[in-house]
Amino acid sequence: MKKSLFKKFIVTTMAFGIVATAFSTHSFASTTSTVQGGTLSGGSMTFTGLPATLNGTLVKSTANWAIGDITDARGTGEGWNLSLTLTQFKEVDGNGAYVIGGKSLATNSLKVVGVPTINKKDSTSSDITTITPVASGTALDNGSTVKVLSASLNGGMGSYTIGNLGVELTIPANAYAKTYKTDATVTINTAP
Template sequence: MKRKFYQFGISLLLFFGLLTGGTQAVTAAGAVVITGEGAPSLSAITVGDFSGVTLDGTTQTTTLALPSFTVTDATGTGAGWNVNLSATQFSEADPGTKTLSTGSLTLTTAPDVALADTESSPTNTVTVADAGPSATIDEGSGIKLLSAAVNGGMGSYTIGGTTPAVLTLTLKPKEVYETTYNSTLTFTVSTGP
């Protein structure tokens, strides 16, 4: 009888132990280390040629639509970024002595900005340059084409996917010769708005 009473007592202790919080919860802290890229980046940009022009003795223009490209900010800093667009002065390809005056190349249509990743910062955190005669690309340091605000512009953006940036080259009859002129466009992405 003692044995049954003893077994019954142990069973009761186990039963009451379960009812009174005999369970145990174990928690563990988890961490994730986030490492960002060193600087914002641009996808490759391949620019074509302007349309050819047949001189007619008046001031003429020719345009070039830039291809779409991607700006990515994977730095994880929220420091913002900017894209500068500049061009060298147009000069004769061969033999290379004739030039077009600086100020001949302008941004006449600003590009649109769209999310390349739906979880990027909103597009309203990215400012696009104003297009027009004052948006001169081939003199001085060019123009700030895009600017992302501090704590904005984080993620990936497609630039010019629907509305491309359009450049206009103005040709003045007093300086344009029958030849080929070249210029080099430079896109520079930097940290900071």
Template sequence: MKTVKTTACLALLLGATAVSVPAFAEEASKAASTTNVEIIAGDDTNEIIDPIEPPTNQKGPLVIDAVSSFDFGKIKLGTLTKEAVVPEGKALGVQVTDKRGTGAGWDLSASITEFQNADKTKTLKASVKIPAGQVNTSASDSSKAAVASEIILNSTAGTVFSASKDNGMGSWSDLFEGNNQKVELTVPSDAYVAAYTATINWSLQDAPK
């Protein structure tokens, strides 16, 4: 009896399977259509990723969107190193956007003039260090990143931020004080009392060095 019951169940199952096989319709006709798009370089102003001020409001396919000024406040003689003051709710850094769509890469360099007082009778032999910081992006592929470099500014331009071929497309920011780093001013012990100002010149080249 046991064998008979098993065989009957199998027969019912197989029968149910055979009945459920669907019938497939034959293709009566087919066609093909096309879809087209042309990508062109962008030239609008760009959204600032991080709270870096001031914005430059520059337009174009390859631009510096924002770059910080540095305020070191007051330094007492005898203090050799001072960190830059960060405004509340803001960040020190620079942002570059590449909307050329060529993958050519780019190089952002900086140089600094002498620190001078208002009537240019005194100079300060100080140095400013910008750390490599933290790189952020709005690009969809963060693996093709721009690279930040530490630099001690002087009269000769040096690379701060760069992108090799096929990298750095889209908007990229370098937060100078990311990763617990600081923008620092070092002053000599023989400095004269005065208020000093220097100008940092930023230059964005359309190809990596």
């Protein structure tokens, strides 16, 4: 009987040792996530004409210029701005070339009358209050760079749908009946 009891003791001890080993072994693991930045893109503008017919009094012509969606996927929080520079309206010939010594409209004839709206394309984008649109009444056609939209530091991160920029061209009663053109430069820049 002693022999049988001894075998039970060895089997029980081995089973206990296996169970004890299973409970005393711990494995700790960790993981990382490297979030890579993307790019700042969008903000293209589509310009439509501002036709007008002279009638002996001051005439105003309005248009809505479309602004493309803007995405800031850089993940830097540096802010950004969408800038527009327009030259003075000057006379062009039938081929769109400027007429040397031609007529022109006064600078500051084109002003903002409708500020662009801003909406999130993705609900996790920065709050739209972190993006400031250009002020109504801002003159555009004097060769100065105007910030149409400006995202603050730590703002404007994500993707946005931008509404139209409403503009109004004022043409005086003594204007010459010509075709006038302005050259536009649109840029999206890092920093507010």
